[in-house]
Amino acid sequence: WEEARRFPAGGILVVPDDNYRWGALMDRAAGIIAEEGLPGSRLASLAREFGKPAIFGLDNATEILKSGQRITLCSDVCQVYVDRLESLLPNVPPGRDYMPGSPVYRILQKASARILPLTMDVDSPEFRASNCQTYHDIARYCHERAVSAMFSLGAEKKYAPQRVKQLRDKVLKQFWVVNLSDGFAVTPPGPVIDIEQIASVPMRALWHGMNAYPWQGPPPVDGKGFLSVLFEATANPNLDPAAQTAYFSEKNYFMISRDYCSLHSRFGFHFVSVEARLGERTPENYLTFHLRGGAANIERRILRVRFAAEILWEFGFAPMVRNDAVSATLKGMDREEGELLLAVAGYMTIHTRQLDMIMQDAAQVAARREEMLEHCRLLFKGEKLPQTATGVEEA
Known part of the structure; x- marks a missing residue:
């Protein structure tokens, strides 16, 4: 986790698998080497879209390759060479520009201003549907209201006490258990249920x-x-x-x-x-x-x-x-x-x-x-x- 945040621009990213989360470093990586993974994975697709060379399925890569070591990655023939091989470097294709200044980036930046920010506090008296300014606000508002409705739904019905019980583990706890279907092995008659x-x-x-x-x-x-x-x-x-x-x-x-x-x-x-x-x-x-x-x-x-x-x-x-x-x-x-x-x-x-x-x-x-x-x-x-x-x- 710490190493991921410190990953330098222009480095070769050496990882244990092809999990797509490594794609967050794609703009900084000059190439990718994964011990396990497939060329059809989401990470491989991202590498192709960004024009970054990548090799998947290179056994023991994280053990053999050391941080700071100089290597040359040639994905065309699935080979990794020790040190910098100048004879291979002139064939490196230029990377595609998805970064600041590109048309794609400008479009995403404009759209994200209406999608990503969260402008409302759930505990504020101003937490109302009319105050939603972004899609994130709408999602948050709907979630909070849905959870509130879930707990209040059927509160006056006869079956509600059978589904909602206070938890007891030797002593009463400040936890309430809502039985959605078959979560109780036994349904006790009172307002309390034991962990057993x-x-x-x-x-x-x-x-x-x-x-x-x-x-x-x-x-x-x-x-x-x-x-x-x-x-x-x-x-x-x-x-x-x-x-x-x-x-x-x-x-x-x-x-x-x-x-x-x-x-x-x-x-x-x-x-x-x-x-x-x-x-x-x-x-x-x-x-x-x-x-x-x-x-x-x-x-x-x-x-x-x-x-x-x-x-x-x-x-x-x-x-x-x-x-x-x-x-x-x-x-x-x-x-x-x-x-x-x-x-x-x-x-x-x-x-x-x-x-x-x-x-x-x-x-x-x-x-x-x-x-x-x-x-x-x-x-x-x-x-x-x-x-x-x-x-x-x-x-």
């Missing part, structure tokens, strides 16, 4: 990771981190603890069936959503993890999501960071691997809380990274972990 009565495979795996290690509470904050939170509170009325805003009143929801789970949680100013399908049909399985928000300033929040992205990268996720938000996705894993990855996602849901406050303290960050990586590696190995009944009581 949940039949949803992905929810149980996610909950296991959330409770595998007890949260240590807010990290020790340095003076600058404390002042950062105070400054944000003066600029954002939602951070006033005396104000009765949605930040302190929203519940945390699991929406489940036997093979599906969607978690929407808000811990203070820390927003996490996890969605997964885990069934017998491996190609249909997927896992997504989203993290955003925080109480510290924007610089620390950005550092936190990069910190989370680096850990997720270690376990095969494809994280994408935008400002103070990170989204990570995995697809096509089998059920057993998916359960282990969901445990990792559950751990990250709990243990990234309030880390934005320490992100400029190098010593604390290094210690937390080492500890969290060790915990996640144990979870991914499926090793027995210490159990706790208090891991996520607090919302």
Whole structure:
């Protein structure tokens, strides 16, 4: 992840696979070498469109080729030569101009101004359909209203209490479970359901990771981190603890069936959503993890999501960071691997809380990274972990 951000213009990109995410570096790369992959992949198509030479299926490329090494890539004959071979370079075709100044770029730039920006805050009183200015605004508005309608739909109906239960794991938790179809093994008569009565495979795996290690509470904050939170509170009325805003009143929801789970949680100013399908049909399985928000300033929040992205990268996720938000996705894993990855996602849901406050303290960050990586590696190995009944009581 860090190496991708530091990739230099004019370098040969050497990667383990042909995942299309490497296409984000296409404008800087002079060529591409992938250990695994096919000429018909999306990455190969991008390379052809940009006129960049590429070789796919070159075994052990990431081990043999070293960063900073001078090589000559000749994709016509699928050969990589040590050092710079001047005799081959005059035949290099000029790259196509898709960059600033080109007609394509100008068209995309004009269109993106009406597509990409998000101008509305979901917690603002101005969050109305008439204030949507971009397609992103429209999508966000529709999503928020759809989720709100989903939770309110049928609230007065007789069957609603049978589908929505408060979760209990030895003690009551600030989590409510919405049974979409067959997510309950047993439907208890009262308003509470025990974790043992949940039949949803992905929810149980996610909950296991959330409770595998007890949260240590807010990290020790340095003076600058404390002042950062105070400054944000003066600029954002939602951070006033005396104000009765949605930040302190929203519940945390699991929406489940036997093979599906969607978690929407808000811990203070820390927003996490996890969605997964885990069934017998491996190609249909997927896992997504989203993290955003925080109480510290924007610089620390950005550092936190990069910190989370680096850990997720270690376990095969494809994280994408935008400002103070990170989204990570995995697809096509089998059920057993998916359960282990969901445990990792559950751990990250709990243990990234309030880390934005320490992100400029190098010593604390290094210690937390080492500890969290060790915990996640144990979870991914499926090793027995210490159990706790208090891991996520607090919302």
